[in-house]
Amino acid sequence: MKIAFFDTKDYDIPAFKKYGQENKIEFRFFETRLTAETASLARGCYGVCVFVNDTLNAEVIDILKELGVKIIALRCAGYNNVDVKYAYDKIHIVRVPAYSPYAVAEHAAALLLTSVRRVHKAYNRTREFNFSLSGLTGFDLHGKTMGVVGTGKIGRIFIDICKGFGMNIIAYDKFPAENSGINYVSLPELFRESDIISFHCPLTEETFHLINSESVKTLKRGVILINTSRGAIIDSAALIEGIKGRRIGAACLDVYEEESDIFFNDFSGHIVDDDTLARLISLPNVIVTSHQAFLTSEALENIAETTVNNLLEFKKDGFSQNELCYRCGNVETCIRNRKEKCF
Numbered sequence: 001m002k003i004a005f006f007d008t009k010d011y012d013i014p015a016f017k018k019y020g021q022e023n024k025i026e027f028r029f030f031e032t033r034l035t036a037e038t039a040s041l042a043r044g045c046y047g048v049c050v051f052v053n054d055t056l057n058a059e060v061i062d063i064l065k066e067l068g069v070k071i072i073a074l075r076c077a078g079y080n081n082v083d084v085k086y087a088y089d090k091i092h093i094v095r096v097p098a099y100s101p102y103a104v105a106e107h108a109a110a111l112l113l114t115s116v117r118r119v120h121k122a123y124n125r126t127r128e129f130n131f132s133l134s135g136l137t138g139f140d141l142h143g144k145t146m147g148v149v150g151t152g153k154i155g156r157i158f159i160d161i162c163k164g165f166g167m168n169i170i171a172y173d174k175f176p177a178e179n180s181g182i183n184y185v186s187l188p189e190l191f192r193e194s195d196i197i198s199f200h201c202p203l204t205e206e207t208f209h210l211i212n213s214e215s216v217k218t219l220k221r222g223v224i225l226i227n228t229s230r231g232a233i234i235d236s237a238a239l240i241e242g243i244k245g246r247r248i249g250a251a252c253l254d255v256y257e258e259e260s261d262i263f264f265n266d267f268s269g270h271i272v273d274d275d276t277l278a279r280l281i282s283l284p285n286v287i288v289t290s291h292q293a294f295l296t297s298e299a300l301e302n303i304a305e306t307t308v309n310n311l312l313e314f315k316k317d318g319f320s321q322n323e324l325c326y327r328c329g330n331v332e333t334c335i336r337n338r339k340e341k342c343f
């Protein structure tokens, strides 16, 4: 089985090579992203393996189908970059629904502690032998209110971490988990009451720009926003205005709405054209990491193992438990409930 592997990074290769060789799958690693222009690299391949910034719109899906590609294997959980509806009845899509929710939740906590205790500033200072504490005053997390938006796998682990800090936790989820003991409130209440808000919901039409110029006005003054979910949950322009107006006290961003042409690449010797990102990075109370929350060795192993299992299962049975299908609109659960091919 040959699989065209797009947007390859050096850290992807070892685990995929290992699981591929063990299961007679040949991964063809391409550095380029999957787009309409690069899709022809998948010629002769059974499937493509893609990540968060590869393009899987109608045009690309048509090209892949034309090339005889049978399966799109997402090596991530989120699938907002895939036109799942359009793919129905054309090409199958599998994903890795969970690889290490701990990795993402722990990164959110790392960003929070860095921001609150000014670790990023202290690190730079002591490297220059500047041992002044001036401007490094933080605050205790203990007793503060954490608002968690999205209480799925990652959100719940993050809630447990925050409980360890002795925080008061409130949450909003479109589909609240029953008997979870989670203190659910409405989104407006969460915005009003939270000292810190962390986003762990998927990017959908409903969650697009959840933080916008109107909702910013409803946030508690000085709130810290953490986004390890998807960039477009926060309108970056509204975020900058909120910070300039002192409504937002700090932002911890692992994702950014225009990240696709920037993140995962080294621009240290270049001038980055994105003025919004440049402005955000210039602010002392904004911390940006480049979509690295998932990046632990445990997660990379799990991603490769699950992707290979998805491919083997699909080859054998014609469907996979981790398949995304639009047949009945229940994209994530359709096949798991039906336990048979949707098309």
Ligand code: NAI
Pocket (backbone or CB within 6 Å): 077, 078, 097, 098, 101, 104, 149, 150, 151, 152, 153, 154, 155, 172, 173, 174, 175, 176, 200, 201, 202, 203, 204, 206, 207, 228, 229, 230, 254, 255, 291, 292, 293, 294, 295
């Ligand atoms: P999950 O599917 O287990 O949980 C998502 C939760 O969001 C569910 O409880 C769902 O009911 C809720 N939800 C759906 N629509 C909502 C809405 N409109 N408002 C509020 N809540 C809503 O997903 P998981 O594994 O916890 O991942 C969450 C997100 O984290 C992913 O969608 C992905 O975007 C992001 N992610 C980021 C990574 C990174 O490296 N930065 C890595 C992995 C995931």
